[in-house]
Amino acid sequence: MMRAAQALVLVVLAGALAVSARAAQCGDQANGALCPGCLCCSFWGFCGSTPDFCAESHCQSQCDGCSGSSSEGGSISSILTQDLFDTLLKNRNGAGCKAQGFYTYDALITAADAFPGFGTTGSLDTQKRELAAFLGQTELVASDPIVSFKAAIWFWMTPQGNKPSCHDVITNQWTPSPADVAAGRLPGYGVITNIINGGIKCGKGYKDEVANRTFFYTSYCDILGISPGDNLDCYNQRNFDNVSLPAGASTENRADA
Numbered sequence: 001m002m003r004a005a006q007a008l009v010l011v012v013l014a015g016a017l018a019v020s021a022r023a024a025q026c027g028d029q030a031n032g033a034l035c036p037g038c039l040c041c042s043f044w045g046f047c048g049s050t051p052d053f054c055a056e057s058h059c060q061s062q063c064d065g066c067s068g069s070s071s072e073g074g075s076i077s078s079i080l081t082q083d084l085f086d087t088l089l090k091n092r093n094g095a096g097c098k099a100q101g102f103y104t105y106d107a108l109i110t111a112a113d114a115f116p117g118f119g120t121t122g123s124l125d126t127q128k129r130e131l132a133a134f135l136g137q138t139e140l141v142a143s144d145p146i147v148s149f150k151a152a153i154w155f156w157m158t159p160q161g162n163k164p165s166c167h168d169v170i171t172n173q174w175t176p177s178p179a180d181v182a183a184g185r186l187p188g189y190g191v192i193t194n195i196i197n198g199g200i201k202c203g204k205g206y207k208d209e210v211a212n213r214t215f216f217y218t219s220y221c222d223i224l225g226i227s228p229g230d231n232l233d234c235y236n237q238r239n240f241d242n243v244s245l246p247a248g249a250s251t252e253n254r255a256d257a
Helices: 002-021 082-088 105-112 124-137 145-157 166-170 178-182 189-201 208-224
Strands: 040-042 059-061
Touching: 082 105, 082 208, 105 145, 124 145, 124 166, 124 208, 145 166, 166 189, 189 208
Parallel strands: none
Antiparallel strands: 040 059
């Protein structure tokens, strides 16, 4: 009996050591990394889809996986079809469009596949909201459509200086600091406009350019059948570069001075 108990202890210990030997994949143990493909992050920092990972008593983040989302989940093509792309960007090939015939569905899908997490993070509504926000904000300039989309998605996914990434804002992974709250920068589409063009479009009251961006975003959300969320404009937000300086401080050495 004693030998059986000792053997059981050794088996359990070996299993524990095997788990601990694996590098953590997500959560606090992996510097806040997220699980791909609608998986849950367990308290131990590993990704999976069973109750051992997703149950409330075992999960630290992404606990609902991608509830209600497409089973394909790994590509935006499972949400954004060719027909839907044509509906959302119906004027891209119009006679008045300078980039007529340049931006194609295949170019966007190819570019998006190079950035795991873009348009595939969170619930189905969150994924759709990110696509609506991205398509409503991009100002793309390039000679190659795939390179153009890749450059835009890279900017979208990457924090810039003291700014969060647009991806983190629209997928509810950004928490505003006290300074952000004081500046009126609360989670929502308005902060995305601030990230991209806050210096000339935000904190100046009503502006047609901001209203137009918001109109396109909310229109895309309507087509996708989702709520656009709150805090849609940046009329009363201070832009991220508008940092209050101590009395007597000089701006001579600031890069943006």
